[in-house]
Amino acid sequence: MRQLRASDLRGAAALATQGTLGAARMAEGVHRAVHRSMGLAGGAEPGRTGGITGAVYGAVHGVTRLVGAGVQVGLRALEPFLGREPPESPEREALVAALNGVMGDRLAVDGNPLATPLSLRLRGGKPLDPAALPFGASGHILLLAHGLCMNDLQWRRAGHDHGEALAATLGCTPVYLRYNSGLHTWENGRALAEALESLVARWPVPVERLDLLGHSMGGLVLRSALQYGSQAGHAWRARVGHTVFLGTPHHGAPLERAGNWADVLIGSNPWSRPFARLAQLRSSGITDLRFGHVQEGDGQGRARFRAGRDARLALPLPGDVHCHAVAATLAGARSPRAQRMLGDGLVTPPSALGHHTDPARRLHFAAADTLVVHGAGHLDLLSDARVTRQLRQWLRVAPRPAP
Numbered sequence: 001m002r003q004l005r006a007s008d009l010r011g012a013a014a015l016a017t018q019g020t021l022g023a024a025r026m027a028e029g030v031h032r033a034v035h036r037s038m039g040l041a042g043g044a045e046p047g048r049t050g051g052i053t054g055a056v057y058g059a060v061h062g063v064t065r066l067v068g069a070g071v072q073v074g075l076r077a078l079e080p081f082l083g084r085e086p087p088e089s090p091e092r093e094a095l096v097a098a099l100n101g102v103m104g105d106r107l108a109v110d111g112n113p114l115a116t117p118l119s120l121r122l123r124g125g126k127p128l129d130p131a132a133l134p135f136g137a138s139g140h141i142l143l144l145a146h147g148l149c150m151n152d153l154q155w156r157r158a159g160h161d162h163g164e165a166l167a168a169t170l171g172c173t174p175v176y177l178r179y180n181s182g183l184h185t186w187e188n189g190r191a192l193a194e195a196l197e198s199l200v201a202r203w204p205v206p207v208e209r210l211d212l213l214g215h216s217m218g219g220l221v222l223r224s225a226l227q228y229g230s231q232a233g234h235a236w237r238a239r240v241g242h243t244v245f246l247g248t249p250h251h252g253a254p255l256e257r258a259g260n261w262a263d264v265l266i267g268s269n270p271w272s273r274p275f276a277r278l279a280q281l282r283s284s285g286i287t288d289l290r291f292g293h294v295q296e297g298d299g300q301g302r303a304r305f306r307a308g309r310d311a312r313l314a315l316p317l318p319g320d321v322h323c324h325a326v327a328a329t330l331a332g333a334r335s336p337r338a339q340r341m342l343g344d345g346l347v348t349p350p351s352a353l354g355h356h357t358d359p360a361r362r363l364h365f366a367a368a369d370t371l372v373v374h375g376a377g378h379l380d381l382l383s384d385a386r387v388t389r390q391l392r393q394w395l396r397v398a399p400r401p402a403p
Contacts, residue, residue: 093151096116097149097181100182101285102182103182104285105283107182108180116179116180118177118178118179120175120199121177130202131204133173137173137204138172139209140208140211141199141209142173142175142211143212145179145192145218146176146179146181150216152177154382155382157383160383162213166391166395169396170395172209175199177218177221179191180285181283181285182286185293186224186228186295186296188224189220189223189224189225189227189228190224192222193225193234197229200235207236207239208239209239210240211240212243214245216247217285217289219246219248219250221294222243222245223294223315226243226321227295240321241322241398242395244323244324245324246382246387247378249289249292249346249351250325250351251350251354251355252289252291252310253290253346253351254348255346291310292351294312295315298312310361312361314360316364317354317363321399322399324369325353325363325369325370326370327348327370328343329343329344329373330343330376330377344378345378371386
C-alpha cells in the first residue's frame with residue numbers, strides 16, 4: 001500500500017464503478033436472452049430488458065453511476081491531505097503498465113488517473129529533462145521502446161539492460177520510452193514522433209545520430225513514428241541511422257487472432273453473447289496485434305472484434321534507415337516447421353522477420369540484418385547474450401541506407 005499514490009485510489013474506484021456497470025449489463029443481457037426464448041418483448045435498445053425488469057436494471061445503472069461520481073468527488077477533495085506522493089516502484093509501475101496494456105484505451109477515454117501518458121525517461125525511470133541531464137549527453141541517442149503491458153523499467157531483465165550495455169560499448173545516451181500500450185499503435189507512433197521532434201530540438205548538444213530499438217509492440221510503434229515523422233517533415237527523421245526490431249509482430253500475433261475467433265464463437269450463441277463483453281475487454285493496442293497495424297488507416301471502418309481479413313495499408317521499411325530484425329523460437333533444433341509452430345510463445349519468426357505471401361506487405365530485411373535466436377522465449381530477447389552481441393555488431397557500424 002505504501003507504493004500507491006492518492007490518485008490510484010480514484011483510478012481504482014473508477015474501475016470498480018465500471019466493473020459494476022459491466023456486470024449489470026451482462027446480467028441484463030442474460031435476462032434478455034431468457035425473455036427472448038420465451039417470446040417476451042425486450043427493451044428499446046438491443047440487449048436491454050423491458051417492463052419492470054428493465055426499470056430495475058435502469059435503477060441499478062443510475063445508482064451505480066451516482067455513487068461512483070460521489071466517490072470521485074470525495075477522493076479528489078482528500079488528495080491534498082494524503083501526504084506526499086511516494087516515489088515510483090517497479091512493482092507499482094509493472095501493475096499499471098499491465099493494466100494499461102489490457103484496457104488503456106478505456107482508461108484514457110474515461111480520464112482515469114491510472115492511464116499512462118507517453119513520456120521519455122532516463123535509466124531507472126526518471127523523467128527526462130534534456131536541459132538538466134545528470135551526466136554528459138552524447139550526440140548519439142539510442143531510443144528504446146518497450147512492448148505490450150510493459151514499461152521502460154522492464155528493459156532490465158536478469159540483471160541486464162540493452163540500453164546500458166550499448167551505452168558502455170558505443171558511448172550513446174539511452175533514452176527510454178514509456179507509453180500506454182492499450183492505445184492504438186498509430187496513436188502512440190504519432191505521439192512519439194512529436195516527442196522526438198521536441199527531444200532533438202532541446203538536446204544539450206547537436207544530435208548527430210538517433211538509433212531506435214523496439215521490443216515486441218514497441219517495434220510497431222517505432223515503424224509508425226518513422227512514418228508520421230516523415231509525413232510531418234520532422235528534423236529527427238534525418239538523424240535516424242539504425243532501427244532494430246526484437247520479436248516485433250510485423251504481421252500479427254497468433255494469440256490475438258485466436259482471441260478474435262473467441263469473440264466470434266461466443267457472440268454466435270444468444271445465450272453466451274452477453275459474455276462476449278468479457279472477451280472484448282481487450283484494448284485497441286491488443287487488437288492491433290491481430291495483423292500488425294501501424295497506420296491510422298489500417299482496419300479503418302471495421303469493427304475491432306469482427307472477424308475479417310488483413311486489410312492493412314502496405315508500409316515498406318523506410319529506405320533511408322538501416323533496419324534489422326531479431327526473432328526468437330522456443331525450438332532448439334533448426335527446424336523451419338518447429339520455428340513456425342512454436343515461435344517465441346507469442347510471435348512467430350516469419351512475422352518477426354517480416355515474411356509475407358503478399359509481396360506488397362513483405363518487409364525486405366537483408367539476410368545479414370536478421371537473427372533467429374533458438375531456445376529462447378519472447379522476453380528472453382531482453383537479456384539473451386546472443387542478442388546483445390548482435391546488437392553491438394550492428395550498431396557499432398556507421399549507419400547506411402538499407403538496400
